[in-house]
Amino acid sequence: MTPNGKVYLIGAGPGDPDLMTLRAVRMLGDADVVVYDRLVSPEILAMAPKSADMVPVGKAPKCHTVPQDQINEILAERALEGQIVARLKGGDPMIFGRGSEEAAYLQARGINVEYAPGISAAQGMAAATGVPLTHRGLATGVRYVTGHLAADKTLKLNWESLADIDTTLVVYMGASSIAEIALRLMSAGLPANLPVLAVSNVTTPRETRLLSHLGQIGVDAQTLALRTPVLFVIGRVVSLYQQAALNQMPPLPAAIAGE
Structure with a gap:
């Protein structure tokens, strides 16, 4: 004292x-x-x-x-x-x-x-999975947003600005709203086949990963019932996950990997 x-x-x-x-x-x-x-x-x-x-x-x-x-x-x-x-x-x-x-x-x-300062969950995800937040030819920038609902139960996000195919979008606190987020992003112009990686309890022994795409992530996340905290990484950089996974960890189960 x-x-x-x-x-x-x-x-x-x-x-x-x-x-x-x-x-x-x-x-x-x-x-x-x-x-x-x-x-x-x-x-x-x-x-x-x-x-x-x-x-x-x-x-x-x-x-x-x-x-x-x-x-x-x-x-x-x-x-x-x-x-x-x-x-x-x-x-x-x-x-x-x-x-x-x-x-x-x-x-x-x-x-x-x-x-x-602390290593952010997004940075921890990149280190744990091998998925970069930016990558030449795939993403020229990265944006962090919160999927937490406002007091009036709405998402206060600018969907048009977020629907940028050249930017990696990282969603924090979005476990309960990822289905709506995906629909809004697709309505704003992002393709349904854009890959999405969800990571629960990143960098801990309790870590769980889910590989999906924008048109399916709402269903997949609910089916797997990922435990919070969950981080969602949306963008073309996620296409590098399988390549990184071959060097870092066993492949995902077929039902999860979408094979």
């Missing part, structure tokens, strides 16, 4: 402890209290100091165990008590992690905030 508490916003990465940065490991090791999300893997939680107070604040789809306002208050209260608080988030806290919102709340109260 220190007279002047602080909050570390730590990106835990996609789940594999080997993918945490040295800064993230150091910050976690200094923590008096660890406030962690549901998506932080048990392997990474095991790296926290044995003396640290572990505070789960995880949110599941349609079930916010601890509201964001209360999370903000927990972080502020612990820091103002003089504790070093590790706010542990899956992936990177600045990519769909609400890290900037929490930082603004804390800084407005005079609390020091430091960051440790």
Whole structure:
């Protein structure tokens, strides 16, 4: 404990402890209290100091165990008590992690905030599967979007801008809405045979993969019942998956691979 508490916003990465940065490991090791999300893997939680107070604040789809306002208050209260608080988030806290919102709340109260960036789930997927996010001749760029439904149950996305055949589209938090996302993208011009790779619990021992295409992913994802978190990679780069898989892992079952 220190007279002047602080909050570390730590990106835990996609789940594999080997993918945490040295800064993230150091910050976690200094923590008096660890406030962690549901998506932080048990392997990474095991790296926290044995003396640290572990505070789960995880949110599941349609079930916010601890509201964001209360999370903000927990972080502020612990820091103002003089504790070093590790706010542990899956992936990177600045990519769909609400890290900037929490930082603004804390800084407005005079609390020091430091960051440790994390490997994003998309980057972890690329490393785990061999599917690149960009590739010459297949994708000149990549876009990250959230498939999370807004309060009015709609998807606030610009479908015309997303339906770019030259761009890889990565959808976070889209397990419950991927069927609608696929239909919208096809309506905006993307072909039904555009390949899609879905990866559940990427880089962890619980990882599951599903290879499909835009016209079928809604049915396939529901049939396989992938466990969250699920990342969807949509684009021509996914065509490289089978080639990469030959060097990295056994082939997918025929029913899943669409053979």
